[in-house]
Amino acid sequence: MDTLLAGIDQIKKVIVMKEAVEVAEAVFRGHGEGTVVMPPKINLKMGENGEWPHYWGSSNSMPAYVDSLEAMGVKFASGYKKNPEKGLPFILATIILCAKDTGYPIAVMDGTYITAVRTGAASAVAAKYLARRNPKTLGIIGAGTQARMNIRALHEVFDFEEVRIADINKARALEFAVEMNKELGVNAKAVDVNRQAVEGSDIIVTVTVADEPLVMKEWLDPGALVLSLGSYQELDENIPLKADKLVVDNWEQSTHRGELVKLINAGKLDRSMLYGELGEIVAGKKAGRENDREIICACLIGIGSLDIGTAKYVYDKLKDKDDITRFKFY
Amino acid sequence: MKEVVEIVDRTSKDLGVGKTINPTKVLLDLGETAAYPPYSGFMNAMPAYIGWEDSAGIKWAGGFLGERKALGFPYITAMILLIDPKLGFFRAAMDGAYITNMRTGAQTASALKYLVNKKKIKLGLYGAGMQGHTQTQAISVLFDIDELRVYDVNRQASEKFAQDMKDVVKGKIIIADKPEDAAQGDVIVCVTQSKDKFLKNEWIKPGTVVFPMGSYQECDDEFILSADKIIVDCIGQVMHRGALRGLVEEKKLSEKNITCTIGEMAAGLKEERIQKDERILCLPIGTGAMDVAVATVVYNKAVEKGIGGKFAFV
Numbered sequence: 001m002d003t004l005l006a007g008i009d010q011i012k013k014v015i016v017m018k019e020a021v022e023v024a025e026a027v028f029r030g031h032g033e034g035t036v037v038m039p040p041k042i043n044l045k046m047g048e049n050g051e052w053p054h055y056w057g058s059s060n061s062m063p064a065y066v067d068s069l070e071a072m073g074v075k076f077a078s079g080y081k082k083n084p085e086k087g088l089p090f091i092l093a094t095i096i097l098c099a100k101d102t103g104y105p106i107a108v109m110d111g112t113y114i115t116a117v118r119t120g121a122a123s124a125v126a127a128k129y130l131a132r133r134n135p136k137t138l139g140i141i142g143a144g145t146q147a148r149m150n151i152r153a154l155h156e157v158f159d160f161e162e163v164r165i166a167d168i169n170k171a172r173a174l175e176f177a178v179e180m181n182k183e184l185g186v187n188a189k190a191v192d193v194n195r196q197a198v199e200g201s202d203i204i205v206t207v208t209v210a211d212e213p214l215v216m217k218e219w220l221d222p223g224a225l226v227l228s229l230g231s232y233q234e235l236d237e238n239i240p241l242k243a244d245k246l247v248v249d250n251w252e253q254s255t256h257r258g259e260l261v262k263l264i265n266a267g268k269l270d271r272s273m274l275y276g277e278l279g280e281i282v283a284g285k286k287a288g289r290e291n292d293r294e295i296i297c298a299c300l301i302g303i304g305s306l307d308i309g310t311a312k313y314v315y316d317k318l319k320d321k322d323d324i325t326r327f328k329f330y
Numbered sequence: 331m332k333e334v335v336e337i338v339d340r341t342s343k344d345l346g347v348g349k350t351i352n353p354t355k356v357l358l359d360l361g362e363t364a365a366y367p368p369y370s371g372f373m374n375a376m377p378a379y380i381g382w383e384d385s386a387g388i389k390w391a392g393g394f395l396g397e398r399k400a401l402g403f404p405y406i407t408a409m410i411l412l413i414d415p416k417l418g419f420f421r422a423a424m425d426g427a428y429i430t431n432m433r434t435g436a437q438t439a440s441a442l443k444y445l446v447n448k449k450k451i452k453l454g455l456y457g458a459g460m461q462g463h464t465q466t467q468a469i470s471v472l473f474d475i476d477e478l479r480v481y482d483v484n485r486q487a488s489e490k491f492a493q494d495m496k497d498v499v500k501g502k503i504i505i506a507d508k509p510e511d512a513a514q515g516d517v518i519v520c521v522t523q524s525k526d527k528f529l530k531n532e533w534i535k536p537g538t539v540v541f542p543m544g545s546y547q548e549c550d551d552e553f554i555l556s557a558d559k560i561i562v563d564c565i566g567q568v569m570h571r572g573a574l575r576g577l578v579e580e581k582k583l584s585e586k587n588i589t590c591t592i593g594e595m596a597a598g599l600k601e602e603r604i605q606k607d608e609r610i611l612c613l614p615i616g617t618g619a620m621d622v623a624v625a626t627v628v629y630n631k632a633v634e635k636g637i638g639g640k641f642a643f644v
Contacts, residue, residue: 057418059413100369110643
C-alpha cells in the first residue's frame with residue numbers, strides 16, 4: 001500500500017462544483033441521520049491574539065468519519081491573521097485521509113482549496129432547503145475567495161437574475177463583478193454600501209472577517225435567507241435573535257465561536273431558540289422553509305466532516321490517474 | 331535513542347514551565363468503545379507547539395484490530411504533520427508509528443531520571459513486543475539495567491526479547507513463567523494490551539515505581555488507590571484514558587489524587603524522588619508534544635541529509 005499525494009493544482013482540476021454540493025448534502029444528511037462521527041475540533045493557539053508565542057495564528061484539528069462516503073480523516077487547518085497583510089494566505093490546511101477500517105493513510109492533500117469549495121457548497125445546501133422558491137436576487141458582502149466559491153455553488157442550485165456585491169474596498173467588488181459575469185454569465189454588479197446588497201435580496205451571504213454588524217434586520221424583506229459564514233460576527237444581533245428560524249451547522253461548535261457565541265455568552269440566546277441543525281433539515285427530520293414570508297438565518301461556521309467528505313470525493317477522482325505522486329510512509 | 335531521550339526530557343521541562351502548548355487530544359472513536367461504527371478502532375488528533383524548537387504540528391494516530399490486523403499491519407497507525415508556526419505553512423508529513431514507539435520509551439526513561447536515586451536498577455517488564463524493546467533501550471540510555479525480568483503471555487516473544495536485548499541489558503535477563511515472578515525490581519513497566527488488571531497490589535513492594543503504559547487496565551484498582559504518589563504527564567488526559575479512567579468514572583479518584591506532573595519535576599518545580607517505604611504510580615500516557623518534538627528533529631536531519639521526498643501541496 002502507499003499514500004497518494006495531491007497538490008492544489010490537481011485538486012482544482014478534478015473538483016466539479018455541482019458534485020461538491022452533492023457531497024456536502026450527503027454529509028449534512030449523514031449528520032441528521034446519525035451516521036457521521038465528528039468530535040468537537042480542538043484549537044492549538046499560537047498567539048491568536050498576539051499572546052505568546054506571538055504569531056497571531058491558531059490551528060484547528062478536525063477529525064471526522066462520514067459513513068455514506070466511506071470517508072475518515074483529519075484536517076489540520078491554520079488561520080494566521082497577519083498573513084494577508086504580508087500577501088500570504090490567511091487559511092492554510094492539510095488533510096490526511098485514511099481507510100475507515102484500518103486507519104491506513106490513503107492520501108495526504110492540500111486542504112486550502114477543499115476548505116474554500118466545501119464552504120461554498122455548504123451555503124448552496126443551506127439555500128436549497130432554506131431559501132424561498134425561485135430566488136432571483138443574491139446579495140454578497142465581502143468580495144474575497146469565499147464569495148467566489150459561494151456564488152459558484154449557489155449558481156449550481158439557482159438561476160439568479162441579479163447578484164449584488166459589496167466590499168469595503170469598492171475596487172475589489174468591481175473586479176469581482178467583472179470576473180463573475182465572465183465566468184458564470186450572471187448579472188453581477190458592485191454596489192456602494194452593504195444596504196444596497198441586502199435590500200430586496202432573497203439570499204444574503206456574509207463572507208468577511210469583520211467583527212461588526214454588516215447587515216441590519218430592518219433591511220431584510222420577508223422571505224429573506226441570511227447566511228453568515230465562518231468564525232466572525234457579521235450580523236445585527238436582531239437577525240439571529242428575531243429570525244423566524246435560526247439554523248446552524250453544529251450547535252456545540254456555535255457555542256465556542258462564530259456568529260452566535262457573543263449572544264450565547266451574554267445570555268441572550270440559548271438552544272431553545274435554535275430551530276435546528278442543517279443536517280436535521282436535510283435528513284427530513286425537520287421542515288426547511290415552510291412559506292415565502294419567513295425570515296431565516298443560518299450560521300455555518302464550517303465542520304470537519306465536510307472537509308473529509310470532500311477529500312474522499314477528490315481522492316476517488318485521483319486514485320486511478322497515472323500522473324499522480326505516491327509515497328510509501330509505511 | 332539517546333537523542334530521543336534528550337528531546338523528550340527537554341520538552342518535558344518546557345511543558346513544566348508552560349513553554350509548550352499541548353491541548354488535550356481529541357478522540358475519533360471508530361468502534362473501540364463506541365457501538366458505532368464497527369471498526370474496532372480509534373484515531374486521536376494530537377496537536378502541539380514546541381517552544382524550544384519553535385515548531386508546531388499534529389500527530390494523527392490510532393489503533394485498529396479487525397481489518398487492519400487481518401492485513402498484517404501492526405496495531406498502531408500514525409502520521410505526523412509539521413507546520414511553520416510563524417506563518418502556518420506546511421513543512422512535512424511523515425510516518426509517526428516509529429516515532430511513537432521511540433518517544434514512549436523515552437518518556438519512561440526521562441520520568442525515571444527524576445524518580446529514582448540510583449544509576450543501577452532492576453527492571454520488571456510485562457510485554458516483550460516492540461514497546462518492550464524500546465522501553466528497555468530507552469531506560470538503558472540513562473541507567474544500567476542490573477537485572478531484567480520479563481513476562482509475556484507468549485513465551486516465544488520473551489525468548490526473542492532476551493536474545494535481542496542481551497547487549498542492551500548489562501545484567502541478567504530472566505524469563506518469568508508466572509506473571510508475579512516479573513513483579514520484582516526498582517521499576518515495573520507494563521506495555522501490554524491487557525484489559526484484565528493482571529498486576530496485583532500484593533506483588534508490588536515498597537520502593538517500586540510502576541509504569542502502566544498500556545491504553546487499558548493493567549494494574550488492579552487496589553494498587554492504584556493505595557499508591558503513595560501518582561505522577562502523570564498530562565492531568566487532563568489521564569482522567570479520560572488509560573489506567574485511571576475506570577476509577578475516575580466510578581468517582582473513586584480525581585485530579586486531587588495526582589501528586590504532580592513529570593514536567594514539573596523536570597523543570598525543578600517539584601521534587602518527588604522515591605523513598606524506601608513508598609510506592610509510586612507513574613503514567614506518561616503520551617502527549618502530542620513529544621511526537622512533534624521528535625518529528626521536528628527528524629525533519630531537520632532529513633533536510634540536512636537530503637533524505638525523503640519533496641512534494642508541493644500548494
